[in-house]
Amino acid sequence: MPESKSRRRPAKGPxxxxxxxxxxxxxxxxxxxxxxxxxxxxxxIITYYISDGAFPIPNIHNWNIGIGFAIALAGFMMTTRWRS
Structure with missing residues (x-):
């Protein structure tokens, strides 16, 4: 049985x-x-709850929770860019 011709393979580059x-x-x-x-x-956030709203900034009341979450969220967002 005759064999088929082999095909040339392209040269491997970088x-x-x-x-x-x-x-x-x-x-x-x-x-x-x-x-x-x-x-x-x-x-x-813990300081806000323990101080019963007197600290860290007393005049903004529950916005202290939002500030705490925003700061923590900034740290968690940094984890998406973390490369070792």
Missing amino acids: AQTPSTKAQQPNAVWFVPVMVSLMLLGLAW
């Missing part, structure tokens, strides 16, 4: 790299700031 910049690890300050924001937001 591996294709994505057009975006290679992802590098975060700066050394990134993780401490991220954790600090999460803890500061938690401490803000």
Whole structure:
């Protein structure tokens, strides 16, 4: 039985790299700031509840909870950009 001719395969070139910049690890300050924001937001809310609304800012009442959540949310949003 006759054999078929083999096909030429294209030469393998360099591996294709994505057009975006290679992802590098975060700066050394990134993780401490991220954790600090999460803890500061938690401490803000706990302080508001323990002081029965007298602290951290007494005149804005329940907006203290929103501020605490916003600070903590900023820390949690930083976790999406965290690279080791």
